[in-house]
Amino acid sequence: MARRKKIYEGKAKILYEGPEPGTLVQYFKDDATAFNAEKRATIDGKGVLNNRLSEFFMRGLTQIGVPNHFIKRLNMREQLIRQVEIIPLEVIVRNFAAGSLSTRLGMAEGTALPRPIVEFCYKDDKLGDPLVSEEHITAFGWAQQQDLDDMVALALRVNDFLSGVMMAVGIKLVDFKIEIGRVWDNDFQRLIVADEISPDSCRLWDIETGQKLDKDVFRRDLGSLSDAYTEVARRLGVLPSNVTHATKPTLIN
């Protein structure tokens, strides 16, 4: 049997050549990493949940007219996506202070921000994805000023959508990261949301209890990551019927 061509392997996903030009197959692994991959683990079923969750969010974005790379889910761990030229920036949107913003500015985690704050980090693991300004981005040619304006607009639309979807199931969207890619329609370049949207790249807190339901559970050793992601999926109604991390056999009638 012919082996399909691996295009790229990252920390949590693998990209394979797709069935048609301009498409890729995105495979979600069970691997979890934090602190620039200094901390690693395999979390049974994480890939299955993130495949479903990213599908759910990307489909929702398509329905409200926010362009993104998702085409269709292929199986438990794989989805067909549009191939994009990834802009080498992590676009972070924050509604409440947490993580590196709290550390950098000495602001208590959970402090409501006066408005959503958009930050850019340069994607480079060796450098630890440093925070960069628009000046750096345009001076070094990672994106043009027009791209930056489009990226901020896209990120804020994603923020409004995700905040609302999460609020409806009792979850506060504290912050999240997206990646954006370029696609060409004839001679015109457009920017679309790419990569993934999942609890790996968001901070999600239960509105009532403040319980963390995202990758901080792993980063900070707060309990079972798969339980946290399963809870998010359950609340959103996107739990796959046969979750793989069940600890005991289930009788099927």
Ligand code: UDP
């Ligand atoms: N984030 C991410 N990948 C990264 C860095 C950050 O998905 O490489 C997400 C992270 O999960 C959080 C948001 O971006 O939802 C803001 O992260 P922060 O800058 O606070 O970094 P951290 O505290 O995770 O180092």
